[in-house]
Amino acid sequence: MNRYELLETLVPVLEDALVVCNIGIPSQELHAISDRDNHFYMLGSMGLCSSIGLGLALTTQKRVVALEGDGAVLMNLGTLATIGNRAPDNLILLIIDNGSYGSTGDQATYTSGETSLAAVARGAGSQKVIECPGEETAGVLADCLTARRAAVIVSRVAAGNRPLPVVPLHPIVLRERFRQSIRK
Amino acid sequence: MSSSVSTQLLTNLKAGGCDFFVSVPCKLLAGQIQLLEKDSDICYLPVTREEEGFGLCAGASLAGRLPCILMQDSGLGNSINAIKSLIQFFQLPVVMLMSYRGSPGEPVPAQVPMGVLVPELLKLLQIPAIHCHQPADLAEIRPLVDHARVAESAVAILIDFQLMEGEI
Numbered sequence A: 001m002n003r004y005e006l007l008e009t010l011v012p013v014l015e016d017a018l019v020v021c022n023i024g025i026p027s028q029e030l031h032a033i034s035d036r037d038n039h040f041y042m043l044g045s046m047g048l049c050s051s052i053g054l055g056l057a058l059t060t061q062k063r064v065v066a067l068e069g070d071g072a073v074l075m076n077l078g079t080l081a082t083i084g085n086r087a088p089d090n091l092i093l094l095i096i097d098n099g100s101y102g103s104t105g106d107q108a109t110y111t112s113g114e115t116s117l118a119a120v121a122r123g124a125g126s127q128k129v130i131e132c133p134g135e136e137t138a139g140v141l142a143d144c145l146t147a148r149r150a151a152v153i154v155s156r157v158a159a160g161n162r163p164l165p166v167v168p169l170h171p172i173v174l175r176e177r178f179r180q181s182i183r184k
Numbered sequence B: 001m002s003s004s005v006s007t008q009l010l011t012n013l014k015a016g017g018c019d020f021f022v023s024v025p026c027k028l029l030a031g032q033i034q035l036l037e038k039d040s041d042i043c044y045l046p047v048t049r050e051e052e053g054f055g056l057c058a059g060a061s062l063a064g065r066l067p068c069i070l071m072q073d074s075g076l077g078n079s080i081n082a083i084k085s086l087i088q089f090f091q092l093p094v095v096m097l098m099s100y101r102g103s104p105g106e107p108v109p110a111q112v113p114m115g116v117l118v119p120e121l122l123k124l125l126q127i128p129a130i131h132c133h134q135p136a137d138l139a140e141i142r143p144l145v146d147h148a149r150v151a152e153s154a155v156a157i158l159i160d161f162q163l164m165e166g167e168i
């Protein structure tokens, strides 16, 4: 299972959550599978998906799922300490770990070597950290959403991307429809 | 005697509507950080790095809050991509309260090379900014905070050594 196939299984589970999606191909794939108002596709600022998700979770009652990548988390590792200490119950950080910088030519990340992001998340203070294969992730995510407790999920999938165009949405259109979905 | 500069700063920010605060510490901002830690009217948390802070501010801003990031001016260098490709690209209002390290009064030589760039860098980044030297300048904060909301923009407040002299 690769990221695209994983996202296909996650979309039905994500319908009632606010979803912040990592920059690049992850956003392009999510957009192609299902483009919904509750999706905030990052169009820039690699590494900040989990931080945007934390800011949202602290200021809304809705459940927030930050769909992160392994390379992006490695770029902003401090986020795991902030989340480990201050994540509210409505935040789920879901790291799609394919051991690869998928949007830039599939260079290997250090998670394909010695680094375990689940271990880093635990060490950084998160109490509920679940590492699972992609095939089990939709079920794990559904359970976490029901439990209403902060969680970090590290979903292991194979590298590989769908060739897709850049997300064709104007940033202000995206911002406004996402804001409306927060208010719903 | 009027209240401390730190208290006035915070009062002005809150009067303008700031209700979500993150900080990367600076000794010039230590007084405000202490006040924020005790303030139950607002949401406050420390972050590990400035660009992470801009990410949190973006999330809060999407949810309709008016966020404020407390940081050293040196942190502007760590944040340029986040400011341009997130905050300004999506037109999200954020108030930046920045200690003006590297300006006259600065005891640490290494703060100077970045500090001298900051006013021009803010201009280049098209971030409306004010510079607070003395307590009377604090009256400019409220209109600037309003402007952040109207312009859907980041705005910056530079706080210098002279102003914080009595509090460090």
Ligand SMILES: [Mg+2]
Pocket (backbone or CB within 6 Å): A069, A070, A071, A096, A097, A098, A099, A100, A101, A102, A109
């Ligand atoms: Mg990856």
